[in-house]
Amino acid sequence: MSSPSHVPVLLDRVVALLAPAVGRDGAVLVDATLGLGGHSEAVLTRFETLRVVGIDRDPEALALATDRLAPFGDRFTPVHAVYDELLDVLRDLGIGPVAGVLFDLGVSSMQLDVRERGFAYAEDAPLDMRMDGSTGITAADVLNTYDAAALTRVLREYGEERFARKIAAAVVREREREPFSTSGRLVELLYAEIPAPARRTGGHPAKRTFQALRMEVNDELAVLRRAIPAAIEAVDVGGRVVVESYHSLEDRLVKQAFVAATRLDVPEDLPFIPEGHEPALRLVTRGAEKATPEEISQNPRASSVRLRAIERVTQGGVAA
Incomplete structure (x- = not known):
């Protein structure tokens, strides 16, 4: 069997977006699309009290990431699940509101690089493509x-x-x-x-x-449609949801969910915002951020990435 490689996309920027939320003592991050664990390894290394719950539907990727992250001991918890099940996962683990949720959507290096999985078109392989x-x-x-x-x-x-x-x-x-x-x-x-x-x-x-x-x-859009509101519900005040998308339909769903979550619950022509009617969340990124030409030259998979982030500022409503 061929071996996978792993180059996380926009790693430094993702860590920077998560930092204000996950740098707090006792913080928990849900890496909802664990893959081979590159993003999780980076945040666990940087934030010494952080705990990560890593979710992946791919048992092979989950096993490899678990081996990679074993040095972090009980600060890392692997879970075999689909990422729209994240609220159930947290409930089963007895974990309340979390500091952050990260999604790195689409196909991972694990699936692309192992020819037997059938995701890549460069080599003849069985037409499987199940994560x-x-x-x-x-x-x-x-x-x-x-x-x-x-x-x-x-x-x-x-x-x-x-x-x-x-x-x-x-x-x-x-x-x-x-x-x-x-x-x-x-x-x-x-x-x-x-x-x-x-x-x-x-x-x-x-x-x-x-x-x-x-x-x-893999029913990816339906899963994502359920997962983003679940992630928004899961984060505590000050918590952030960070999403990397690679397809226009994915990015559109993320954008719509974020806009809905940050919409004012008052008439547009009202001259002030009454107390208690402020949005429970705010956008952290202005539109969708993209990879630089330098990053794309080093990692071609970054060429289509669209990065968005949102933060909970008060307890309150969840995106519909």
């Missing part, structure tokens, strides 16, 4: 069972693929000859169906389709 390989449908199941309309929707909505209908029709036609089982055959189909001028721009022609299949297999 938790013990449950749920695979990418092959999607390709072999969805009708043309459903495949078109997945490719267009999650992959923003201009040729979604053409690709879906070709998949349905080709699976009659032989079901799809490995990534190599799918990549060949994409090269055949996407016109040559379009293949020369926008990166690898398989990128959008593979992203769309992964998001469908």
Whole structure:
């Protein structure tokens, strides 16, 4: 089996955004998408009294991160769960409001770099793409069972693929000859169906389709839609939720949840804000922050990142 590597995106900026919240004695941070533990290692090293609860749906990543973070002893607690279950996780651990919640969304280095997982299009591998390989449908199941309309929707909505209908029709036609089982055959189909001028721009022609299949297999947008309000509910006064997104639909969901959580509960034309009607949360970042050209040159996976953060300033309402 090939070995994974791990280069956390925007690591210094993420730590800086979390610092005012997690630097307090007794603070607890939920790393809701633990991956290989790079972000958790950084904050545990910097903040000597911090405790981290690391959540990941991928048992392999969780095991590797647990080994990596073993030197921190009981300051690190690994949990096998999906990140929209974070309130249940905290309840089961007997932990009240936390100082911070971190999300580093999308596919991790763990999944991309281990060819047997089927996330990458550079090598021929089984079409799996499940973040938790013990449950749920695979990418092959999607390709072999969805009708043309459903495949078109997945490719267009999650992959923003201009040729979604053409690709879906070709998949349905080709699976009659032989079901799809490995990534190599799918990549060949994409090269055949996407016109040559379009293949020369926008990166690898398989990128959008593979992203769309992964998001469908792991139900990523529905999970995120539940997880952000849960994270906002979980943080104490002074606590922060920090989110790294890599897809426009993910970033849009995060933005909408943050805007809803910081909206004033008074008429817009009111000349002052009555006591008790202040928003319970405030935006920490102005819009979405992006990686610098220098960081992108060192870590190409940072090219699409969008970073947002929010802070609870009073007890009160949670985003709907």
